[in-house]
Amino acid sequence: MSAPASPSDLAARIADAHARRAPLRIRGAGTWLDAGRPCAGDPLDIGALAGIVEYTPGDLTITARAGTSLRELDRVTAAEGQWLGLDPAGAPEGTIGATVATASDGPLAIAFGRVRDLVLGLECITGTGEVTRVGGRVVKNVAGFDLVRLHTGAWGTLGVISEVTLRLRARPEVDRAFVVTGDERASLESRLAPLTDLPLAPLALELLDPALSAALGLARGTCLLVRLGGNAERVDAQQRALGALGDVREVDTAVFMRLAADEPSDALVARVSHERTRVAETFRHVLEFCGTHAQWEPLVRASLSRGLVRVVLPISSTRDDVAAANVDWPSFVRTIAPPGAHVSWERLPAEAWPHVPCAVADTISTGLRDALDPARVLNAGLLGEPARRADAVPRADARRVLA
Amino acid sequence: MITAGLADALRSIVGPRWVKQRPAELTAYDSDALPGYRATPSFVVLPASRDEVIAVVRLLAQHGVPFVPRGAGTGLSGGALANDAVIIGLNRLTRIHAIDAGNRIAHVEPGVVNAVLQREVAPFGLQYAPDPSSQSACTIGGNVAENAGGPHCLKYGVTLNHVAAVTVCLPNGELVQFGDPASERDGYDLCGLFIGSEGCFGIATDVWVRLLPVAPAVRTLLADFPSLTDAARAVSAIIATGIVPAALEMMDQATIRAVEASIYAAGYPTDVAAVLLAEVDGLEAGLDADARTIERCCREAGARDVRIARTDGDRARLWQGRKKAFGALGRIAPHLVVQDAVVPRTRLPDVLETIAAIGARHGVAVCNVFHAGDGNIHPNISYDASDHAQAERVHAAMSEIMQACIDAGGTITGEHGVGLDKLGYMDALFTEPSLAAMCAVREVFDPDRRANPGKVVPVHACREWGGRR
Ligand SMILES: Cc1cc2nc3c(=O)[nH]c(=O)nc-3n(C[C@H](O)[C@H](O)[C@H](O)COP(=O)(O)OP(=O)(O)OC[C@H]3O[C@@H](n4cnc5c(N)ncnc54)[C@H](O)[C@@H]3O)c2cc1C
Secondary structure (H helix, E strand, O other): OOOOOOHHHHHHHHHHHHHHOOOEEEEOOOOOOOOOOOOOOEEEEOOOOOOEEEEEHHHOEEEEEOOOEHHHHHHHHHOOOEEOOOOOOOOOOOEHHHHHHOOOOOOOHHHHOOHHHHEEEEEEEOOOOOEEEEEOOOOOOOOOOOHHHHHOOOOOOOOEEEEEEEEOEEOOOEEEEEEEEOOOOOOHHHHHHHHHHOOOOOOEEEEEOHHHHHHOOOOOOOEEEEEEEEOHHHHHHHHHHHHHHOEEEEEOOHHHHHHHHOOOOOOEEEEEEOOHHHHHHHHHHHHHHHHOOHHHOOEEEEEHHHOEEEEEEOOOOOOHHHHHHOOOHHHHHHHOOOOOOEEEEEEOOOOOHHHOOOOOOEHHHHHHHHHHOOOOOEOOOOOOOOOOHHHOEOOOHHHHHHO | OOOHHHHHHHHHHHOHHHEEOOHHHHHHHOOOOOOOOOOOOOEEEOOOOHHHHHHHHHHHHHHOOOEEEEOOOOOOOOOOOOOOOEEEEOOOOOOEEEEEOOOOEEEEOOOOEHHHHHHHHHHHOEEOOOOOOOOOOOEHHHHHHHOOOOOOHHHHOOHHHHEEEEEEEOOOOOEEEEEOOOOOOOOOOHHHHHOOOOOOOOEEEEEEEEOEEOOOEEEEEEEEEOOHHHHHHHHHHHHHOOOOOOEEEEEEHHHHHHHHOOOOOOOOOOOOOEEEEEEEEEOOOOHHHHHHHHHHHHHHOOOOEEEEOOOHHHHHHHHHHHHOHHHHHHOOOOEEEEOOEEOOHHHHHHHHHHHHHHHHHHOOOEEEEEEHHHOEEOEEEEEOOOOHHHHHHHHHHHHHHHHHHHHOOOEOOOOOOOOOOOHHHHHHHOOHHHHHHHHHHHHHHOOOOOEOOOOOOOHHHHHHHHHHO
16 A cells, blocks of 8 residues: 555544554654564555654754654754754664654763653654644643653554654754773773763763774774764863873764664664663673673673663574574573663564563553554554553552662 | 541541641642632642552542642642642652662652752752742642743753653552663653643652752853843844753843842843843853853844853842742732743744733733743733732733744643643644543543543543544
């Protein structure tokens, strides 16, 4: 079937699927359809719904159709000296709709916020084909319940995003990138210790493992990749401050684009998140874990101040090498993260997914799904949701955390 | 049903002193600082702990009795008012359970007052960024329920951007946690959804707020302008440079005069049309350059004078005028409506003119003191609510102002919430299916519609959805 050319077309398609109880597989640019659990359905292409709807540079906001690529958004805003400040992993052909639906962000999030902090409004078609508009076009808005946050990161399971309004930033006057290398024999903790007191407010600060450093041609060992922005005086002062962390070398800021885009597309990917004070520990744990699967040459990086470690295991999730590796998946998906940390899987082989706990199995999440997509036609199964509300589990979290 | 037996049962949970029933006691709970709206609750229950909140909510659920959570009652939108419902006051839940300076997170009870939290985290060199002007009274629970902002959210963001997790006592008495204090998780952003839910999704009993290091350096400037339009142009020019000021606040002449005539006098010039209070903070390096850029933008936009606070005392004084502006305005007349709306930044000049014209047409004096950098305006009207004709005119002017903001591509509230006051504008702002979706979401949390009933989404919008499925 042809791709919907307007939100009303899209709504009609969804209403029809709802009536027929026929699952839909929502696609943007199709660059990342292998993320998440196996999910089948009639393809519903958002790609044709592309283009800028409204852009008033003075407001620092932009409204675009969901199928607009990140590259296009970057091009349009760059002409006005602005940018979105969002640099998720993946190809720049990826669409803004999918970026919001999957809440994908990157190194710049430590300065500009995560996707949830950047989205101001959405047009979203519910699973019954109702066109809803939530949030708005202004930077501050508390009118009505915050369904913007609900749809952001819902992977399309509560509605198909057809239009997005985002907050923009002016591009920094000066924007430079630096690599910091240090004594490889010293512990990670001692190498990172000076960070707590340094006068730094970086746009990005990533710790790269030796494999990733080498892949990007940056360093031989573990390195810090730092992006500094602002007026010249501020950037210069911070550059000097970096000296306390090791040897500082300037590199082209394009390295951040490569960091995002060069990630192997055929790989197992996980994000491991823990308290920021434990990031070195988390990083080391992940590397040690990967060491036990050394044949896969992992690439690992961490957004330090977020306590977030991103792991890429360049191995096809479909090819035979998974089968050949004879992985104990229940243990694999559990032990990649240290105790107390949380792991979010982006890509895994089909046979591994059943061992990953479902994040939306609770009664509230299931209730929300029932409220907005009662026939479960939108990306059915992608999040591993229970088929019926009766199968939902209570959110038992609260007591545990408080205990 | 509210029966004498229920009151007794509540007393046995919280202790006899903490169930308020006498009319004289209830008057303290009949307003939320918004003139023109009063409602007397059936009674007020003041639990002292999370467990007592749960027990109270369970009991009310068994009896099918609606309830309204309440913090400090500073909401200004009628959200904390209760008609034929029980108020659950959270003012006794004032413990700060933990401050984890390393991970920059604090675990607090909902009744903790915003300014108290600020004071307690300050010794760690940390701050809680959202700083509503009402911070000396309003509670963290109220901030979460309203997604409160403040002058400094231009740079730092609103409550949503600073809350990692909440535990919520659902209207059926079940305790759940949304978000996670220690890590980022997948799954629906229920914490984000809860923030700004105005007491309709349940009661926040624990809040984990993110803390930020106090900025090592700060510069505060005051620029004065011969016209509001010039001041608004300066705002756009500053934003366009790429500098993100920590705050960018505007006050018009009527506000300035009220402030200067009060005990909060800050030394603002009273003969100008507007002043702009701008602040930049962050690393010391480069900050003076930013301050000079802002000064230049202001002068180019027509500022008569720009001065930079030299000392902490200077700075505190400049801010005092802004923070106490509402208090000063409140002294002019018996009542003050503090309105709240947002327009796209570039529309500020023409919307401010439209507002002045609306005021003139209705013979009411509108004065403006607001978060200019966000386009978040607060058109305020001082009046005497006992004069019915005047109250009518104020109401008519406010409705037109709201419509003007909607027409400009804006919204009806940037930080005070919909409550009761803005219910009537929700149909103009949202389509029917959008409101229906909000209702459907609310029903997931509160199928019996007992938590803060009748607020936020007009009831008629809720019936539609049910019929369609
Ligand atoms: C002079 C003045 C200046 C102000 N300036 C600002 C400003 O700069 N920025 C801003 O954002 N706001 C401002 N406000 C509005 C108000 O102070 C904020 O919205 C504040 O967050 C309300 O907190 P509260 O404790 O008074 O809440 P309340 O008024 O008691 O309650 C507000 C709403 O929250 C609900 N609620 C309260 N506690 C809980 C809880 N624990 N769980 C669930 N729901 C709950 C209530 O049911 C109600 O719907 C101002 C108000 C005044 C009077």
